[in-house]
Amino acid sequence: MRQSLPFELSKEQSFFDSLGDWMGDVLYDELPEKGLECRDEQIFMAYQIEKVLREKSILFAEAGVGTGKTIAYLLPAITYARYTGKPALIACADETLIDQLVKEGGDIYKLQKLLDLNIDVRLAKSRDQYLCLKRYEEAEQFMDGEYLDEIAVSIPEGVYGAGGLGLYGARSDYPNISDEEWQHVNYNYIQQCQVCDVRNRCGQTLHRAHYREATDLIICSQDFLMEHTATKESREREGQLPLLPEVSMIVLDEGHLLEYAAQKAMTNKIQDYTIVKLLDRLMVDGLREKTLLLMEKLQDGHELFFDQLRDDVIDTDDERKRIQKSPTLMKLGQKVIETIGELMEEFVFESEMYVIPEYELRMAEEFLDQYEAAMRIFVSQSNAIDWLEETDGEETLVIMPHLITEVLEKKLFSKKIPYVFSSATLSINKDFSYIAYSLGIKKYNSFSVESPFDYEEVMKIHVHELEQAEKATRVASLLEESTEQTLLLFKSKQAMQAFKDVLTDEQKATIGFEGDRELSSLVRDFQAGKLHTLSSYHLWEGLDLPEEALTRVIIVDLPFPPSDPLFDAKRSFADDPYVEVELPFMLLRLQQGMGRLIRTTNDHGTIHILMNEEELKNLPEIEPIFAVKPTFEK
């Protein structure tokens, strides 16, 4: 049901003028009177968004930490949803940030309370955040564990008999179940929901139906938005509803991360064991011999392909490993495609014999379709980018279209609706061309407002000029000088490992290294002060530790992009790779890394940046992004 606007619409004024007046009343008077401080930068941002709603254009809204970005976009988004009769979509950087937004005490909660607004907000989580009844039933048969009992009591009566069907099966409904246990029962990409016989009673379907009815806000992750974008056409072709409904506008919270979400959603993947395991399950008694032999042939062909793939990989320490495609590898890939074709023909006969359960068979057919499509791109020598990496402990061949920008332009930004990118770091010195270029956006509005924090008062930056070989000793002596909560940032896993290798066991014991154990538990210990030094190559962004939980950031190397196949492709596409790829990537990441230090008005601390002779050559480009004048140390 459509909700009413929080203000009267008069004949004399347009909706947008009335919205402007209402936001003025709320931000200048009502919220401050009720104890919520509203900042000039925040009010400016809200009005910039109102302008974008009028124009249905794209806005890069860069607002420093502490500006109050969320309230600045929520007010226009909620009212625009009510005006258009379609919900606004907020796409957060990840699944955990979705919960942050709707938690008690969060910004949506505050607006509901202070403005007496009944906001209809619904969550659209990624598919793996929901229970899969099929996998749960399988786990029940073959596994033990208290977690299965916990799930059993959560399933409404109507799923297996007469009775009601309430919302159930979201990951957050099972706080006591570990991630490892959850991996046995959640949706995973092999499941083919469109052919599932319990689809109408599945918690995921019920949740989808629930958020489709949202009137004000739908909140999802950027990964899910991109999954929706990538699958929308094919789902519609197959007569399925798209994952998300039509929306009035899209807000991309931490919008600088959209490129990564897009890359993830647009890639095709071939994993080492998945197909082997899937075919094993189909090898049931009574199967025709020809089908059985073809399944074994496919398993063997796939294994030979992966063996050759390992031989063709260029051995480096990079996470994404380049592949030097040999003629043998191409031939093996072709053979696998042929075998899939033959097997699919046999599956037609099998479907009439009902030896393989119908759902299992349809699932295998859908899976093999996707596998074959990915293999065809791989062997076609198109300009797709491919590499080998490890995903969920399994070797995975990743194949990505060369230009995600074209896909984004065509499938996401082609709609005539407003798009708002909100983040503290979108530009390099107020120049938004790098992010616009990497997302294929040609026309946009932008603004940049500073953080309200007084950096001169609370932050110091030290640039250390030294040899590369001296860096480890310098870090060690900085750590010896003080036990304050320190984050060490490295440009890559290899760089961190090289640092670790030269430390003594005693020194190593005082530092929590990313990768030594699960990252969030490491961060928890660091935040609680059980650990004084946290060493990472991923936490350039996302880490939000206020006050005394983090008072020093040591940047050990400048975060230039890795020399992996993905960035090589970007470099090869650029006229000047240093200016168009290397430098902007490094500057954005460096800003994000420095941004970890000051998160609230009560924060203070020091940043140390260690630069060798080569890195110091970038100083003229780096200095303009410093919030305070640095001091230099030899």
Ligand code: SF4
């Ligand atoms: S609809 Fe999909 S997620 Fe739900 S039970 Fe069926 S296969 Fe699993």
